[in-house]
Amino acid sequence: MIRRKLNSTRVISALRKKRCLSKKEIAYICRLSLPTVDSIIRLFLNKGIVKEAGYETSSGGRRPMLYQFNDKIKYAIGVDFEIPELTVLITDLSGSPVNKSASHLPVEAGADRAIQFVGEQIGNLVKNTQLRNEDVVGIGFGAPAFIRNGEITISGKNLPPWRNVPVKRMLEEMTGVPVSVDNDVNLMTLSESHHMKYQDEVLVYLTLRRGTRGDIRMGGGVLLKGEVFHGAHGNAGTLRHAYMNLSKKVNAEEAIEEAIADRDPQEMVEKLKNHLVIPMINMISLFDPDRAVINAGILGESEPLFIQECEEELKRHLPGVFNWDLRLEPARDREFPCAKGAALSILQALFKNPDVFFEKL
Template sequence: MAATGGFGGPGSGTPGAGELLQLLRDGQPRTRAELARLTGLGRSTVSLRIDALLASGLLAPSGEAASTGGRPPARFAFNPRARVVVGVDLGATHGNIALTDLAGQPLSEVADDVDISAGPIPVLDWVVASIRRLLDEAGRDVTDLVGIGIGLPGPVEHSSGRPMRPPIMPGWDGYDVPHHLRRHWDVPVLVDNDVNIMALGEHVTAHPELDHLLFVKVATGVGAGIISGRQLLRGAVGAAGDLGHVAAPHAPDILCTCGNKGCLEAVASGHAIIKHLNSAGVPAKTNSDVVALVRGGNIAAAQAVRQAGRTLGEVLATCVSLLNPELVVIGGSIAQAGESLIAGIREVVYGRSLPLATAHLQIVSATTGSQAGVIGAATMVIQHALTADRVDEALASKSSVR
């Protein structure tokens, strides 16, 4: 295991510095006097906590406030560049990895075609090699690395980081993903379903003011991430939001990868659209081909995508009535086809869901695009590492925030 480094420094054992950091994570610089007023703490106590955070690098001077007489007071602000986080988004056929700062802002990225069905060892070895490359290129080492977040295209037991009987991931069931990466870096490794992290990334980046959001990914597969009360809902065994294997009403008995027939994924995913187009004599091999056909004005492709939207809408109408989200966000590669997919979904959801649930409901395209997953994976780690308690523990032990 690699050695860990830290936030040590004078005053690093001061209790409560983590709470002060929470106030400053909004990015607004504040003076000692302003922080004392906000917290009700004495100036000397605030100064000790600021010193601890300055020594760790998590806080940095940020100019001076206007003087009311005498020397202008110094302002301090959260320093997101103090450490880095790795966000990994693995799909059925792709791998995206980003090195981000502590605000979840990508600093550098790598993307490649990755076959998840190749099994955990070759895929995770690619992840390890890619992370090393990103760290080396950024001039960062393990003492700067807070943790690694990973999204996988299947159900995950979040507490252990192990995939749980994922339909499209042969060889992954029960595999200890965190252990594979912790052999190289002694940092927290958090694992979740890929749509969950996409929901998290879209929420914190584009809709942080909302309490209730449903994110739907339409790509090679179909899935959903549920934000309720600003919390990500994972369910008892990490299977919450597994829309792809819900039976689609009125769907033909097409065999799904899970072994059942008529699943939403079997009739309305990118893979299903490609099969439909090929049977109609329209050549398409990838989701990108489908998107290009729709954008190029191909009527058959536009109709197929819109019908997939209607089929998705039949299931989402129930989800809207059940969960009552403020916003439904449609992401994934097929969503890049434009309004065809969204129009089909809206057509059915607004017609079939409870009027009370749809009175103020918006159904929109994702704004984070291909970065939703990596931003969400990094955010998952940041939310874990930068709690007040964990920051205090790290400062007290003079170790990295982990």
């Protein structure tokens, strides 16, 4: 039974990587006998896990049937609990977005009401996508918070002081679907690496996100060989006191626009860099990454200048340590990366464990 599960997992892995394969190709890639592959494919066809994808081109003789993984058999959900914004995303099993919703969180009503609102938005999106909760393998939830056992604690200037909010338990009770909770920037890091197909041993991701009181805050995430590094308690890479108030505007987007209008962009970027470069230096010094990615998209046209200024500052502080082999790049995955990463975290766990995979599918 165990060997059959492992063989079946190898077949699924091959089909997910190559998209369309014949039985002979599957047998070669997975180092399995043709009768074993034939048995697995017949089982998967009956369950709807794989589907026929037409015939392979051939110069003569009988053309072999091609098979592909059915990535629409189940779905994953990703939640970006950004505060004050909420994004809920449904993806197929390849991680490709299927449907999404965006709304404003009722933060002022308290933690319980905010999480209840998330559950309602998930339910509405599932219904609008014409799915059932049974079609969803899991919900990934990302928040600007410290995570412990599925609970979130939010601690930071201009953020609601919520402690030990049982997000995992609350959403599982509301939806009947397994929930995984993680820091928002960890999930953005995972999405960037996945969609850009990076193969780094160590990747550091730094992002600027809008606060709730006209401020900008910076978060960090770390991937080791493509998987999020959580540390001993789930909070590795979390940056403390990495924020900056731009103005008295409550809305951070308006605050950024006001700051650019009121002063030279170079001056604003210089001020931001001076506030945030030390946490960057600490992250890069601690984790010695192959690549550091910066997402400063909220700065609009000033983003390239900000990244350039940060790179020059890092070179001044770290030349002898790295000989500057480090690649510092702008983020390229810009569309709701936290929500996508949250869904991807569910899929990563699903395909990593054969028992979980066969239980869900």
